[in-house]
Amino acid sequence: MARFIAILVGLFFGVILLWSFGVGLYTWATEEHETTAEHVFYEHPRDAKLPSAGVFGTFDVQQLQRGYKVYKEVCAACHALRHVAFRDLAQLGYSEAQVKAEAATWQVPGVDPNTGEAASRPGLATDYFPSPYPNDIAARAANNNAVPPDLSLITKARHDGSNYVYSLITGYQDQPAALLAQFPDAKTPNGLHYNPYFPNLNIAMAPPLTSDGQVTFDDGSSSTVASMSRDVAAFLTWAAEPTLAKRHQAGWPVVLFLIIASILAYLAYQNVWRNQKH
């Protein structure tokens, strides 16, 4: 009797499973798959060929310094970097005095010691990169109703982030005629800019790097739009994970150690169980 009930229960679950599978298959097959301009024209990030990429990747300090300069002179007009402190710049090869001097070139929010009112003061090494706007409302007002996101973690917050930043900055173009022919309603709205690397194809950020030589590099490197974008992508990769190079370096000895430890453990096992039936 118990067996009979068990078979019935099993059968019941089997039928339910088949039924839901059938329903799922039916809806999948008959559902209309709407194609949108984003489906057809979105492009995956191109490889920026950064030295930090890959499991052996490390940072090129000169490149980080150049990227910092691009951030400071261009991106910082709209984007904060609130998880990075000026003292972190020491990792880019600047001395303590240079870091202090660099911090002092920035204005950070402070308090007027005489009146107690909000004021700005030159940055200290312990301050964090300030936001250019007092709040999101001011940021929206200045940017066609879009808030420029904080860039501290952007290379982690987006898929394939380092390459994404590079591709986004170099990816501005005219809206392809083929797109308008296929999707006449998808015209880029006024005030937005067509960019196939941005998930919805139209971004509120105007192209920030438009001409070669926009930023002059202290080390005399060429500053084309592509190289400036690559350098700023490298800098933002560092900002999001300053310990990346260390992590890569620490990983390999650990893997090697584990391999050797496994071999030793196996040999020990063989030795201990020698001549034993098991």
Ligand code: HEC
């Ligand atoms: C004039 C202001 C302005 C400047 C200068 C600027 N941006 Fe932006 N940026 C924006 C705005 C506004 C957005 C939000 C766009 C949106 O959501 O449509 C944005 C968004 C972004 C995003 C995020 C896109 C996403 O996936 O959400 C990245 C990355 C970015 N900017 C990088 C940069 C870099 C790097 C620079 C410097 C080379 C820079 N921006 C300079 C205004 C600016």
